[in-house]
Amino acid sequence: MKEFVLYTGCTAPVRLPAYEAAVKAVLDKMGIKLIDMKGANCCGAQYVESVNRHAFAAMSGRILALSEKYGHDILAICGACSGSLKWVKHELDEDWKLRDEVNALLADEGLEYTGKTQVKHLLQIFHEDIGYDAIKAAIVKPYSGIRLAAHYGCHVTRPYDIVRVDDPENPTIIDRLIEIAGGTPVDYTGKTRCCGGPMLAMDQSLAVKIGLDKIRNIRNEKADGIVTACVFCDIQLTQVQFGEGVGEKERIPVLTLPQFLGPALGISPAKLGISFNKISPSKILAGVMEV
Amino acid sequence: MSETAHEPRNKIAHEPKSTFSQEIAAQPGGEYIRKCIQCGLCTASCMVANYTDKYRPRKMVQKILIGEREEVLSSELPWLCMTCRLCEERCQEGVSLAEIFHVVRDIAAREGHIPKVFKDTVNLVMKDGWLLKGSYTDFEQDDRTSLGLDPDLNWNEEFMKKVKARYFGKEPVEGGEQE
Ligand code: SF4
Ligand code: SF4
Numbered sequence: 263m264k265e266f267v268l269y270t271g272c273t274a275p276v277r278l279p280a281y282e283a284a285v286k287a288v289l290d291k292m293g294i295k296l297i298d299m300k301g302a303n304c305c306g307a308q309y310v311e312s313v314n315r316h317a318f319a320a321m322s323g324r325i326l327a328l329s330e331k332y333g334h335d336i337l338a339i340c341g342a343c344s345g346s347l348k349w350v351k352h353e354l355d356e357d358w359k360l361r362d363e364v365n366a367l368l369a370d371e372g373l374e375y376t377g378k379t380q381v382k383h384l385l386q387i388f389h390e391d392i393g394y395d396a397i398k399a400a401i402v403k404p405y406s407g408i409r410l411a412a413h414y415g416c417h418v419t420r421p422y423d424i425v426r427v428d429d430p431e432n433p434t435i436i437d438r439l440i441e442i443a444g445g446t447p448v449d450y451t452g453k454t455r456c457c458g459g460p461m462l463a464m465d466q467s468l469a470v471k472i473g474l475d476k477i478r479n480i481r482n483e484k485a486d487g488i489v490t491a492c493v494f495c496d497i498q499l500t501q502v503q504f505g506e507g508v509g510e511k512e513r514i515p516v517l518t519l520p521q522f523l524g525p526a527l528g529i530s531p532a533k534l535g536i537s538f539n540k541i542s543p544s545k546i547l548a549g550v551m552e553v
Numbered sequence: 554m555s556e557t558a559h560e561p562r563n564k565i566a567h568e569p570k571s572t573f574s575q576e577i578a579a580q581p582g583g584e585y586i587r588k589c590i591q592c593g594l595c596t597a598s599c600m601v602a603n604y605t606d607k608y609r610p611r612k613m614v615q616k617i618l619i620g621e622r623e624e625v626l627s628s629e630l631p632w633l634c635m636t637c638r639l640c641e642e643r644c645q646e647g648v649s650l651a652e653i654f655h656v657v658r659d660i661a662a663r664e665g666h667i668p669k670v671f672k673d674t675v676n677l678v679m680k681d682g683w684l685l686k687g688s689y690t691d692f693e694q695d696d697r698t699s700l701g702l703d704p705d706l707n708w709n710e711e712f713m714k715k716v717k718a719r720y721f722g723k724e725p726v727e728g729g730e731q732e
Contacts, residue, residue, distance in 0.1 A: 272683040272684035272685050273684065273685065275689075275697065275702070275706050276685045276688055276689050276693050276706075277685070277688075279693070279696050279697050279700050279702055280700060282700075282702060283700040283701060283702055286702075298703065298707075300707045301707055301708075301709040302707075302708065302709060303682045303683060303708065303709050303712050303713060304678050304682065304683045304684055304713075306678070308636075309671055309674040309675050309678065310675055310678065311655070312632070312655065312658045312659075312662070312671055313658065313659070313662040313667055313671060313675055313726065314659065314662065314720050314721070315581075315655070315659055316720055317716050317719075317720040317721070320716050320719070320720075321712075321713075321716060324712055353581075357581075367712075367715055367716065367719060371712070416635070416636075416637035416638060416639065417636075417637075420637070420638040420639075420641070420642065421638055421641065421649070430638075430642055431642055452600075454639060454642075455600050455637070455639060456600055456635050456637035456639065458600070458635070459635075460635035460636060460637070461601065461633070461635055463670045463671070463674070464629070464632055464633055464668065464670065465605075465633065468601070468604055468605055468633075471604045472600045472601070472603075472604055475600065475603075475604070533701070535700050538696070538700075
């Protein structure tokens with residue numbers, strides 16, 4: 263049985279706990295064991311990352327060092343965290359001066375970064391560690407006639423040379439999984455564009471415009487729902503549909519990838535936290551479970 | 554054809570106002586600025602540029618190249634980049650705008666130009682060790698319990714004190730206001 267240490271990041275446990283629960287339920291079903299990382303800290307994405315490269319390396323570096331103590335590779339479920347951890351790992355593997363500096367800060371806790379563990383985003387676990395065939399074999403209640411738009415998340419897929427998840431211009435993992443679960447993946451304009459989430463700090467109305475641009479493009483393809491693989495993207499693409507300009511009936515449900523896969527694998531809605539979703543995905547799930 | 558065929562007939566009398574682009578190029582991630590050919594593909598592919606006229610990544614690179622150091626460092630514009638890196642998938646010269654703007658932010662921060670929201674968030678995370686301590690109430694704890702998740706999030710607050718002392722001194726992170 264493969265084991266990973268789960269780094270949830272700051273946001274998922276508070277703002278999107280259903281995602282965390284669904285990740286655990288689905289990976290458990292697929293034979294992946296997860297251990298919660300205890301005593302972690304923020305990875306430093308965006309904010310510390312922007313003002314001090316060394317402090318950022320120390321923050322993500324500590325999380326990497328903690329995973330070495332657990333003796334397992336890291337599973338990150340947020341795009342910002344997986345991007346940061348992979349980026350800092352790359353820096354610490356290249357820049358030995360920086361590594362020494364980070365290790366000096368970690369020493370009195372008995373932690374050390376040596377580079378022996380890897381960081382994986384959830385999409386990689388599905389693609390590389392479980393594999394499409396095993397998922398296909400585990401589908402017990404396939405969807406049918408449901409059109410879904412995949413949103414991958416910028417920091418999940420770029421920069422490719424560092425994150426190595428999927429083709430950054432033409433990503434396919436979520437689309438393949440939608441297909442395997444019996445849904446119809448739909449293509450849409452601007453699929454690899456940003457959700458606008460990182461703009462929330464500086465300019466909220468601009469962030470909403472960018473998010474709604476994506477929602478409009480998805481609506482143009484008459485999708486029944488959106489499938490995400492990042493905490494921030496999921497929250498942003500949901501939240502922008504509650505402002506002006508989107509009628510209640512027009513809202514497109516947003517599901518995290520494990521919440522979408524779970525029902526097809528026979529996992530109950532309660533375990534997947536479906537009732538926590540702000541836009542009810544009942545239409546999508548109607549065929550596969552009682553909601 | 555001789556080697557000199559591509560040289561301009563008349564030497565162009567253009568000197569950057571400062572060595573800002575060299576300063577950027579000397580830092581990790583900034584080196585590719587030398588390769589920018591000012592084609593504008595980045596601006597064309599940028600969603601921020603698409604929705605606000607004030608943000609033009611190509612133009613910002615141009616300002617750096619012509620040496621407008623103060624203008625760039627005191628502006629909020631480098632902080633508007635979402636680091637989505639869509640532009641760098643498109644740039645044929647391998648320039649990473651996200652990296653260049655990170656280098657710009659790093660220098661700006663050292664000189665006291667940090668937008669308030671960045672400053673406040675950095676100070677918060679230095680204090681709490683994570684971002685959402687203040688939002689984690691009984692309500693969210695109950696949600697976690699009902700989902701079968703551990704309500705004790707177990708964040709470490711001590712390490713950030715060391716990070717703060719090492720990189721930001723004892724005082725909260727200060728920054729000048731942006732224009
Ligand atoms: S796309 Fe690349 S080469 Fe063209 S202007 Fe932008 S950074 Fe410069
Ligand atoms: S990385 Fe920055 S400049 Fe490039 S497309 Fe994204 S927001 Fe625009």
